[in-house]
Amino acid sequence: MVSERERTLPTFEADHASITHEEGLILYEDMVLGRLFEDKCAEMYYRGKMFGFVHLYNGQEAVSSGIIKAMRPGEDFVCSTYRDHVHALSAGVPAREVMAELFGKETGCSKGRGGSMHMFSAQHKLLGGFAFVAEGIPVATGAAFQTKYRREALGDESADQVTACFFGDGACNNGQFYECLNMATLWKLPIIFVVENNKWAIGMAHERATSDPEIYKKGPAFGMPGYEVDGMDILAVHTLAKEAVTRARAGEGPTLIEALTYRFRGHSLADPDELRDQEEKEFWFSRDPIKKLANYLIEKDLASAEQLKEIDQKIQAVVDDAVEFAESSSEPDPSELYRFVFAEDQ
Ligand SMILES: Cc1ncc(C[n+]2csc(CCOP(=O)(O)OP(=O)(O)O)c2C)c(N)n1
Numbered sequence: 001m002v003s004e005r006e007r008t009l010p011t012f013e014a015d016h017a018s019i020t021h022e023e024g025l026i027l028y029e030d031m032v033l034g035r036l037f038e039d040k041c042a043e044m045y046y047r048g049k050m051f052g053f054v055h056l057y058n059g060q061e062a063v064s065s066g067i068i069k070a071m072r073p074g075e076d077f078v079c080s081t082y083r084d085h086v087h088a089l090s091a092g093v094p095a096r097e098v099m100a101e102l103f104g105k106e107t108g109c110s111k112g113r114g115g116s117m118h119m120f121s122a123q124h125k126l127l128g129g130f131a132f133v134a135e136g137i138p139v140a141t142g143a144a145f146q147t148k149y150r151r152e153a154l155g156d157e158s159a160d161q162v163t164a165c166f167f168g169d170g171a172c173n174n175g176q177f178y179e180c181l182n183m184a185t186l187w188k189l190p191i192i193f194v195v196e197n198n199k200w201a202i203g204m205a206h207e208r209a210t211s212d213p214e215i216y217k218k219g220p221a222f223g224m225p226g227y228e229v230d231g232m233d234i235l236a237v238h239t240l241a242k243e244a245v246t247r248a249r250a251g252e253g254p255t256l257i258e259a260l261t262y263r264f265r266g267h268s269l270a271d272p273d274e275l276r277d278q279e280e281k282e283f284w285f286s287r288d289p290i291k292k293l294a295n296y297l298i299e300k301d302l303a304s305a306e307q308l309k310e311i312d313q314k315i316q317a318v319v320d321d322a323v324e325f326a327e328s329s330s331e332p333d334p335s336e337l338y339r340f341v342f343a344e345d346q
Pocket residue numbers: 083131132133134167168169170171172198200201202267
């Protein structure tokens with residue numbers, strides 16, 4: 001039985017989540033936005049509308065939505081990887097700007113200079129989009145440090161922002177991860193390290209590459225709490241995220257969260273996805289986080305099937321509009337090739 005060889009967690013007692021109708025719909029809508037946006041990306045990529053590597057997030061939505069929706073939009077910092085479209089969307093970057101970036105247009109959130117792996121938005125406190133594995137971890141740690149520094153060294157009372165730093169299981173075998181865990185505890189930084197353990201780093205299975213595959217245990221080794229959470233259950237992720245945000249904002253320091261999740265597509269759209277066996281895929285497909293939340297909301301009378309369908313349709317229109325916007329936007333003018341290399345050009 002494949003389920004016996006999969007690392008999963010006991011079912012989260014959803015009643016502990018005490019979710020309201022409004023919160024439930026916000027989480028649902030954000031996950032649907034992530035899913036439909038990525039499906040559209042695949043379509044546009046295969047139609048030749050975008051170039052370079054495009055890494056999709058299908059299946060992992062509960063992690064982005066569950067964590068980022070526990071934060072303050074536009075104030076708290078979010079740091080991603082090359083699998084960054086959905087973190088950008090959860091952080092509030094409009095779908096139009098994310099899609100236009102993928103199309104390499106000047107209306108994109110990185111002015112068309114970044115593309116899929118380099119989403120950035122100063123307005124939405126999105127720190128990137130990074131092509132190198134683990135590259136965002138020190139950047140996010142730096143963001144958390146400046147918050148702490150402004151508050152404690154410069155006496156700025158308004159400096160209570162929290163940083164969420166997302167990265168994959170593969171990144172946890174990189175030295176920057178350990179250096180940053182050390183500094184974050186040493187200085188009690190307001191940061192949440194979120195490992196999206198989707199079992200694979202391209203074609204390398206996590207347990208083949210890692211001496212102790214239970215990543216959350218590495219938190220306590222550095223003096224911070226480490227938690228494992230079912231990354232296919234948004235209520236579990238969101239509940240834990242709220243605790244970690246509260247802790248960080250109160251000056252109590254960092255938290256390491258290991259979310260057990262799975263990507264429903266290949267590593268990138270150039271990957272034929274032949275290494276993972278079908279049984280494993282079926283097991284994780286059956287744990288679709290969007291369906292799980294939909295069932296919960298309907299069961300608990302927090303939403304009706306019609307309401308959820310209306311959200312699906314509304315979001316589909318948002319995604320279609322994003323494509324139209326991206327298609328009709330202009331490419332950056334070649335004369336501006338070197339503009340925006342430095343912050344002064346903003
Ligand atoms: C420093 C560095 N080494 C190698 C690569 C090539 N590479 C790109 S993605 C990837 C796998 C990373 O897997 P993981 O961190 O688990 O993230 P996931 O793709 O599963 O989201 C590797 C090795 C890279 N981009 N950067």
